[in-house]
Amino acid sequence: MARKQPxxxxxxxxxxxxxxxxxxxxxxxxxxxxxxxxxxxVLKELAQKIGKPLIEIYRVATxxxxxxxKQRGRHQLKVCTxxxxxxxxxxxxxEEISKSLCVCRGETSADGEYSLDTVxxxxxxxxxxxxxxxxxxxxNTTPQSLKTILEKLKSGENKE
Amino acid sequence: MExxxxxxxxxxLARLAGFHRQARQKVKTRILVCAGTGCIVSGSLRVxxxxxxxxxxRGAAAQLAGVAEVGKGVGVAQSxxxxxxxxxxxxxxxxxxxxxxxxRPEDVAEIVDTTINGGKTVERLxxxxxxxxxxxxxxxxxxxxxxxRIVLKNAGLIDPEDIGDYLAAGGYTALAxxxxxxxxxxxxxxxxxxxxxxxxxxxxxTGLKWKEAFHQKAWPxxxxxxxxxxxxxxxxxRSLLESDPHAxxxxxxxxxxxxxxxxxxxxxxxxxxxxxKRIAIAIEQARETGLLGEDIMGSGxxxxxxxxxxxxxxxxxxxxxxxxxxxxxxxxxxxxxPHLAERGYLGKxxxxxxxxxxxxxxxxxxxxxxxxxxxxxxxxxxxxxFCLTGxxxxxxxxxxxxxxxxAEIVRGIGGGVPDxxxxxxxxxxxxxxxxxxxxxxxxxxxxxxxxxxxxMMGSGGMIVMDDTTCMVDVARYFINFLRDExxxxxxxxxxxxxxxxxxxxxxxxGRAGDExxxxxxxxAEMVKNASMCGLGQSAGxxxxxxxxxxxxEYLAHIQDKKCPAGVCxxxxxxxxxxxxxxxxxxxxxxxxxxxxSGEKKQAHTIDAALCDRCGICLDTCRFDAVRKG
Numbered sequence: 153m154a155r156k157q158p159x160x161x162x163x164x165x166x167x168x169x170x171x172x173x174x175x176x177x178x179x180x181x182x183x184x185x186x187x188x189x190x191x192x193x194v195l196k197e198l199a200q201k202i203g204k205p206l207i208e209i210y211r212v213a214t215x216x217x218x219x220x221x222k223q224r225g226r227h228q229l230k231v232c233t234x235x236x237x238x239x240x241x242x243x244x245x246x247e248e249i250s251k252s253l254c255v256c257r258g259e260t261s262a263d264g265e266y267s268l269d270t271v272x273x274x275x276x277x278x279x280x281x282x283x284x285x286x287x288x289x290x291x292n293t294t295p296q297s298l299k300t301i302l303e304k305l306k307s308g309e310n311k312e
Numbered sequence: 313m314e315x316x317x318x319x320x321x322x323x324x325l326a327r328l329a330g331f332h333r334q335a336r337q338k339v340k341t342r343i344l345v346c347a348g349t350g351c352i353v354s355g356s357l358r359v360x361x362x363x364x365x366x367x368x369x370r371g372a373a374a375q376l377a378g379v380a381e382v383g384k385g386v387g388v389a390q391s392x393x394x395x396x397x398x399x400x401x402x403x404x405x406x407x408x409x410x411x412x413x414x415x416r417p418e419d420v421a422e423i424v425d426t427t428i429n430g431g432k433t434v435e436r437l438x439x440x441x442x443x444x445x446x447x448x449x450x451x452x453x454x455x456x457x458x459x460x461r462i463v464l465k466n467a468g469l470i471d472p473e474d475i476g477d478y479l480a481a482g483g484y485t486a487l488a489x490x491x492x493x494x495x496x497x498x499x500x501x502x503x504x505x506x507x508x509x510x511x512x513x514x515x516x517x518t519g520l521k522w523k524e525a526f527h528q529k530a531w532p533x534x535x536x537x538x539x540x541x542x543x544x545x546x547x548x549x550r551s552l553l554e555s556d557p558h559a560x561x562x563x564x565x566x567x568x569x570x571x572x573x574x575x576x577x578x579x580x581x582x583x584x585x586x587x588x589k590r591i592a593i594a595i596e597q598a599r600e601t602g603l604l605g606e607d608i609m610g611s612g613x614x615x616x617x618x619x620x621x622x623x624x625x626x627x628x629x630x631x632x633x634x635x636x637x638x639x640x641x642x643x644x645x646x647x648x649x650p651h652l653a654e655r656g657y658l659g660k661x662x663x664x665x666x667x668x669x670x671x672x673x674x675x676x677x678x679x680x681x682x683x684x685x686x687x688x689x690x691x692x693x694x695x696x697x698f699c700l701t702g703x704x705x706x707x708x709x710x711x712x713x714x715x716x717x718x719a720e721i722v723r724g725i726g727g728g729v730p731d732x733x734x735x736x737x738x739x740x741x742x743x744x745x746x747x748x749x750x751x752x753x754x755x756x757x758x759x760x761x762x763x764x765x766x767x768m769m770g771s772g773g774m775i776v777m778d779d780t781t782c783m784v785d786v787a788r789y790f791i792n793f794l795r796d797e798x799x800x801x802x803x804x805x806x807x808x809x810x811x812x813x814x815x816x817x818x819x820x821x822g823r824a825g826d827e828x829x830x831x832x833x834x835x836a837e838m839v840k841n842a843s844m845c846g847l848g849q850s851a852g853x854x855x856x857x858x859x860x861x862x863x864x865e866y867l868a869h870i871q872d873k874k875c876p877a878g879v880c881x882x883x884x885x886x887x888x889x890x891x892x893x894x895x896x897x898x899x900x901x902x903x904x905x906x907x908x909s910g911e912k913k914q915a916h917t918i919d920a921a922l923c924d925r926c927g928i929c930l931d932t933c934r935f936d937a938v939r940k941g
Contacts, residue, residue, distance in 0.1 A: 174640075175620075175640050176640035176641075177620075177621070177623055177637065177640050178620070178621065181582075181621055211642055212640070212641065212642055215623070215625065215642040215643065215799075216623025216624060216625055216643075217623065217624040217625055218582050218623045218624040219623070233544075234544030234545050235544040235545035235701075235702070235739065235742075235773065235775050235789065235790075236544070236545045236701035236702055236707075236775055237544075238544075238789055239702050239703065239775065239777065239781055239786075240702075244926065244927075247926075251904075271583060271624075272542060272544045272583075272626065272793065272797075273541075273542070273543070273544035273545060273546070273547070273583070274349075274583055275349060275541070275546075275547035275550040275551075275583065275584060276349050276350045276353055276397060276547070277545055277547060277699060277701040277707065278350055278396075278397035278398040278701060278707040278708050279350055279353050279354065279397055279398065279400075280701070282353070289349070289352070289353040290353070291350075291353040291354060295928070295931075
């Protein structure tokens with residue numbers, strides 16, 4: 153695979169264009185990875201560089217769930233609401249997180265710390281309900297075990 | 313022999329495979345730690361590290377003491393998903409096939425002492441069957457020995473990140489045979505005679521698809537592997553990519569040869585980071601070994617593959633939407649014809665096959681079409697992998713011949729419903745499928761039979777539901793899912809599903825009148841009949857199948873304003889049985905809405921007006937005093 157983006161500093165759009173041979177979704181994926189969302193000025197620059205109207209890029213960016221036009225939280229929480237997790241009570245976990253971290257489903261908390269999303273299926277149905285915190289999966293989550301996970305997160309033990 | 317050397321002929325492949333086989337024979341004991349997503353969640357990577365640390369330690373210590381090396385001849389490797397994730401982390405010790413479940417890092421020292429050095433099993437880590445008998449090796453476990461694992465044959469037994477393991481297990485021999493002994497038409501003919509049908513859901517005959525693309529004059533042609541496994545409750549594609557990625561790749565190269573394509577594209581869901589990593593490694597290793605690239609095995613056939621990341625949208629699993637997405641556009645389906653074989657990726661002939669379908673291809677070549685066809689039912693050959701989840705004792709991946717009765721999977725391999733509860737329904741086919749009642753468990757799991765019963769095979773999700781599952785709530789769940797995922801192109805699907813959602817919301821909230829059920833049926837039929845793609849055409853299934861088999865439950869919600877399963881919040885209430893309540897105050901402390909009151913050591917009561925029916929009191933009470941009704 154071609155060169156990776158530098159870990160820090162501004163996003164190198166040219167590098168991403170070259171690496172992905174102009175494939176729009178892959179480029180947006182890179183931008184999202186870097187900023188945790190798609191900033192407007194970067195999309196404008198992208199539109200200019202690939203010679204497409206901005207609205208077309210917005211159309212793609214808003215269609216795919218992977219992308220966000222709003223800044224996402226420093227910590228990303230995802231609750232799997234696939235069928236197997238649903239019948240084992242994932243809905244209640246969403247509510248608990250929502251209350252505990254003051255963040256609505258699909259949104260970011262006011263302090264910019266936490267984002268809460270629901271995902272359709274993480275593919276580990278045997279261990280449902282599943283909660284993902286900053287990329288780490290927690291299986292067989294109960295409201296009790298969730299409490300421990302959230303307390304750890306709040307006290308900063310979960311820092312990347 | 314240099315292992316990095318590219319394989320330029322069939323003989324060279326055989327030599328390389330022999331080399332890897334011999335190298336593996338030198339390892340007397342091999343510890344395989346499951347590193348599938350499920351076991352990683354349960355902590356298998358820590359178990360693996362502990363094995364490595366301990367074996368290194370002991371080997372070193374023994375050397376210092378001048379005695380034989382303990383670590384010698386013992387290898388530790390990761391394996392892919394065994395499909396028994398619920399019992400993870402799983403550890404298999406070969407050549408004995410000893411199978412340990414629920415292994416913690418603390419258990420590793422004992423395994424090393426007792427099993428590796430002592431030659432005995434650690435009893436407490438063995439799987440116990442229903443009669444409490446310990447199963448010493450994996451093959452004794454009923455969950456495994458009732459399956460027909462031909463596609464999953466390597467799953468859990470090889471290291472998915474090591475092409476040597478796949479070669480040693482006879483990998484890429486099907487490709488070698490195809491490239492040297494068969495013409496493209498013969499390959500397609502074999503797949504056709506094997507009765508292979510698409511495992512992604514629709515069950516279209518694979519041979520027919522290939523033939524159509526083969527006869528196209530336009531060039532280049534593309535093979536696309538659909539790994540956008542969006543059905544909630546289905547994870548066989550993830551598991552295959554994680555446990556045996558080379559099998560999928562081998563199938564893809566063979567497909568490329570059969571249709572005359574030189575480019576392969578693998579469209580993987582963004583939610584499957586590990587599957588993506590493993591298939592990327594497999595591609596890299598196949599290239600290094602000369603199994604991808606130009607002039608594969610000296611046959612003159614060129615093929616290469618690359619990976620695309622999906623955008624987390626369910627509709628992109630639909631073939632025409634997937635193509636748009638690959639092209640960097642919005643993943644909206646388009647009208648067919650023209651079929652993809654005619655106009656697919658970049659307007660060129662394209663074949664899309666599902667991960668599992670492709671993994672079946674090397675099997676067909678290896679065992680021969682007649683033997684393969686004999687495994688399945690009259691109209692579809694081979695096996696199907698199901699993801700058995702929900703309220704069932706053994707959850708996991710189950711591979712069975714197509715056509716076995718549902719009961720054999722759910723009651724036999726799955727071991728029935730836990731906690732002595734009653735089986736109520738089995739949901740198959742994901743959001744496009746339907747719910748089949750317990751009385752229909754004799755139904756064969758065949759594409760046609762399941763469709764006739766109002767459900768479908770789908771990609772293979774199978775969710776077991778017991779009497780605590782509300783069927784109206786299940787229908788509501790799937791409608792909500794489909795409403796989120798409808799791309800909005802067809803009015804009937806976009807607005808129809810929304811209306812269905814409103815109606816079902818009314819039913820679960822106790823607001824529905826007597827006419828609602830008819831209206832719901834009519835709306836569901838309309839969405840089915842007037843929508844363009846598979847999503848809309850099957851969007852009525854969850855509603856129609858639950859009404860067909862569980863109408864009583866709908867009527868209980870509508871007429872009696874009751875939810876018999878006690879799930880729909882607006883229709884249930886919680887009370888405390890004064891005779892059983894000890895007044896321990898535990899529920900009152902935990903109640904988030906402060907709806908429970910009472911003196912210490914006196915029976916408590918719930919204020920229905922304040923109660924938001926979260927059920928925490930029910931979970932908290934140790935005296936069974938909380939009643940739901």
